Amino acid sequence: MAKERIAEAVKNALESAMRDGEVRRIAVPVIEVEVPRNREHGDFSTNIAMTLAREAQIPPRQLAEVLAARLQSDGAPTRLIQKVDVAGPGFINFHLSPSWLHDTLVEIERRGDSYGSSDAAKGVKALLEFVSANPNGPITVGSARGGVIGDTLARLYELMGAEVAREYYINDAANSTQMINFGKSLVVRYLQELGVEAQMPEDGYQGAYVTDIARKIVARDGDRYLDMQEDERLTLFTRMAEEEMIATQKADLAAFGIEFDRWFSERSLHESGKVAAAIEKLKERGCAYEKDGALWLKSTDFGDDKDRALLRSNGAPTYIAADAAYHADKFDRGFNRLINVWGPDHHGYIARTKAAVAALGYPAEALDIIIYQAVRLFSGGELVMMSKRAGDVISLAELMQEVGRDAARFFLLMRSHDSQLDFDLELARSQSDENPVYYVQYAHARICSLLRNADEKGFAVPPAEAAKLELLTHPSEIELMKKLADWPDEVVRAGLEHEPHRLAAFAMDTARLFHKFYTDCRVMDEADRELSGARLVLVRSCRTVLGNLLRTMGVTAPERM
RNA sequence: GCCCCCGUAGCUCAGGGGAUAGAGCAACUGCCUUCUAAGCAGUGGGCCACAGGUUCGAAUCCUGUCGGGGGCGCCA
Numbered sequence: 001m002a003k004e005r006i007a008e009a010v011k012n013a014l015e016s017a018m019r020d021g022e023v024r025r026i027a028v029p030v031i032e033v034e035v036p037r038n039r040e041h042g043d044f045s046t047n048i049a050m051t052l053a054r055e056a057q058i059p060p061r062q063l064a065e066v067l068a069a070r071l072q073s074d075g076a077p078t079r080l081i082q083k084v085d086v087a088g089p090g091f092i093n094f095h096l097s098p099s100w101l102h103d104t105l106v107e108i109e110r111r112g113d114s115y116g117s118s119d120a121a122k123g124v125k126a127l128l129e130f131v132s133a134n135p136n137g138p139i140t141v142g143s144a145r146g147g148v149i150g151d152t153l154a155r156l157y158e159l160m161g162a163e164v165a166r167e168y169y170i171n172d173a174a175n176s177t178q179m180i181n182f183g184k185s186l187v188v189r190y191l192q193e194l195g196v197e198a199q200m201p202e203d204g205y206q207g208a209y210v211t212d213i214a215r216k217i218v219a220r221d222g223d224r225y226l227d228m229q230e231d232e233r234l235t236l237f238t239r240m241a242e243e244e245m246i247a248t249q250k251a252d253l254a255a256f257g258i259e260f261d262r263w264f265s266e267r268s269l270h271e272s273g274k275v276a277a278a279i280e281k282l283k284e285r286g287c288a289y290e291k292d293g294a295l296w297l298k299s300t301d302f303g304d305d306k307d308r309a310l311l312r313s314n315g316a317p318t319y320i321a322a323d324a325a326y327h328a329d330k331f332d333r334g335f336n337r338l339i340n341v342w343g344p345d346h347h348g349y350i351a352r353t354k355a356a357v358a359a360l361g362y363p364a365e366a367l368d369i370i371i372y373q374a375v376r377l378f379s380g381g382e383l384v385m386m387s388k389r390a391g392d393v394i395s396l397a398e399l400m401q402e403v404g405r406d407a408a409r410f411f412l413l414m415r416s417h418d419s420q421l422d423f424d425l426e427l428a429r430s431q432s433d434e435n436p437v438y439y440v441q442y443a444h445a446r447i448c449s450l451l452r453n454a455d456e457k458g459f460a461v462p463p464a465e466a467a468k469l470e471l472l473t474h475p476s477e478i479e480l481m482k483k484l485a486d487w488p489d490e491v492v493r494a495g496l497e498h499e500p501h502r503l504a505a506f507a508m509d510t511a512r513l514f515h516k517f518y519t520d521c522r523v524m525d526e527a528d529r530e531l532s533g534a535r536l537v538l539v540r541s542c543r544t545v546l547g548n549l550l551r552t553m554g555v556t557a558p559e560r561m
Numbered sequence: 562g563c564c565c566c567c568g569u570a571g572c573u574c575a576g577g578g579g580a581u582a583g584a585g586c587a588a589c590u591g592c593c594u595u596c597u598a599a600g601c602a603g604u605g606g607g608c609c610a611c612a613g614g615u616u617c618g619a620a621u622c623c624u625g626u627c628g629g630g631g632g633c634g635c636c637a
Contacts, residue, residue: 312635519601
């Protein structure tokens with residue numbers, strides 16, 4: 001929109017200056033146009049003169065003057081560009097005719113729910129893999145953070161026109177010692193439920209959810225496993241424990257607004273022979289060698305700092321072998337953009353996973369791995385210690401009970417994935433009215449209420465094209481319109497940069513500007529129906545943007561509060 | 562020992578080459594006979610951890626130091 005047109009105008013000015021010999025011929029780079037922080041610096045700004053000054057051998061300020069003069073006189077953009085000036089060390093600032101903001105409102109009204117969508121990621125087939133927790137306990141608050149990041153990124157890619165799949169990788173390999181421990185723990189609880197003496201192993205799972213599963217099995221199957229052969233029973237119980245846990249995780253995530261297109265079983269990779277095939281391929285490509293009876297991936301050839309075992313000396317494949325097969329499978333299914341959202345304990349796996357992908361001949365640069373930092377839970381300022389085995393974790397389900405889905409999603413999304421996130425349950429419980437999410441939702445509810453009142457009082461919202469939008473001249477109206485105009489760019493920034501937390505900041509900005517507008521500008525005025533009409537168009541556009549924004553974050557947009 | 566993340570207002574954090582560094586919360590002062598006060602306006606509050614370097618320009622990039630959090634496997 002406006003930004004692209006300005007970049008185009010600057011490019012033309014630069015090219016014509018070079019044609020006329022006023023500027024020496026250099027390659028024209030991508031022209032960055034941004035919204036200046038200080039509104040006195042105009043609606044848009046570019047630093048192109050400063051970045052090109054050295055190469056063009058002209059002082060930045062002078063180059064800016066040359067370009068500004070041409071932008072003023074070239075004529076083509078005059079309807080849009082009202083004034084161009086040069087400021088500071090060589091910024092070119094653009095003051096636009098207000099008509100671009102009116103065009104924005106018309107655009108928002110026309111596109112409605114699709115305002116913000118684009119083709120910025122057209123042709124991209126994105127596979128987002130996230131959460132992927134072990135099926136040995138409920139979804140934790142930490143995994144939930146990865147869930148919100150991954151799900152929101154998926155929504156952003158959808159808005160950018162990509163084909164998107166969400167996938168959960170289940171670490172259900174049969175040889176997992178964790179899963180066997182989990183199965184043993186379930187057997188113990190099962191026996192205890194039936195009144196049989198049984199001792200929980202030291203590294204057993206103490207969580208109450210294990211007992212819950214045992215009760216469920218007793219209720220369903222009674223004591224029929226009591227006399228079963230021990231090994232056989234352990235295998236069966238490990239499987240049942242896993243199935244129950246996956247079902248619980250699925251339900252908890254669904255309640256959190258996260259649904260996966262596929263729950264991808266690690267075990268299926270082993271059973272289908274894909275792990276063996278990947279290992280074979282690595283050998284063929286000369287990327288694997290034997291040492292100490294084990295098979296090693298030469299990951300150091302691809303930037304890792306150590307070679308990694310693929311097959312243990314007992315012949316069993318390692319986690320990285322399965323991961324290599326999994327990522328190969330992703331590419332083989334036609335995905336050209338792989339995004340993995342992993343927890344902080346996985347940062348050491350980035351290099352080796354990328355190495356495995358490259359060693360198999362796939363483009364490692366198409367794989368982006370996002371590591372989010374830990375969520376620490378506090379209760380009344382005290383750190384809550386968490387251990388899955390000891391069973392004193394706070395689950396996603398409990399978190400939602402405490403603070404609700406909207407607040408949980410908003411909070412877990414609010415911080416950059418690079419920052420550790422402190423979540424104080426006590427605070428969230430006692431001061432939930434002060435959560436920023438309410439601030440944003442309140443803006444939406446206020447708008448809905450306003451539009452209901454307008455309807456009752458006979459103030460119809462005119463079609464945007466018919467409204468006298470030029471009457472919107474109050475600074476609060478202008479600022480709000482600018483924010484609404486920026487939404488499509490924000491989607492692309494948050495999406496392509498993989499920074500979904502930007503949405504929370506954008507939502508708070510938008511809400512703040514609406515609240516300010518609401519305070520400063522009375523919308524319904526019997527004495528000025530035309531102004532009222534224009535303002536109602538602005539209000540409805542704002543509802544559209546807030547609605548699209550909240551939907552993208554997976555947070556509800558209430559009509560009443 | 563090696564690796565990752567963080568260090569910005571009293572607190573929790575945005576900003577991650579650009580102009581006068583922001584928000585929420587907390588504190589204080591105002592604003593509801595009129596569309597939702599879950600709101601708005603104002604005040605106070607900062608050596609952007611520290612030291613070098615790169616750059617026309619550094620909170621932002623690079624090096625190092627210090628402080629905090631997390632991770633290192635032929636576990637998954």
